[in-house]
Amino acid sequence: MFGLLGFGLMTSWTFGREYSDRTLKALLGLPISRGYLMPIGFAFTTLMLALVFGSTDIGTYLPWSVPALHLKESGVASFPLADTSYFLVFLIGLAGFIWTVKWLLNREHR
Missing domain, CATH: 4.10.910 (30s ribosomal protein s13; domain 2)
Incomplete structure (x- = not known):
């Protein structure tokens, strides 16, 4: 809400x-530059993947659906989250951080 x-x-x-x-x-x-379309497309795609596969067993391995499943686990969850789920969230977050820093460092020199 x-x-x-x-x-x-x-x-x-x-x-x-x-x-x-x-x-x-x-x-x-x-006109919109091409640098905005890729992030919007990526965000939309990950949202759709999390919505479609989030409530299945595959959702435990999608980092974008793990936070919702983690909140659901506080009540009655149909399947528990594995340690791999949290590791994948950390790994994707770290990769995004490193990619952003590299992009910003290369972007500043132009």
């Missing part, structure tokens, strides 16, 4: 600022 309220407020504030700054007409008309 708070996420819906937060995203609603953020979206309305963003479009409100675009309207008051008179830049709304160019908001959807300007």
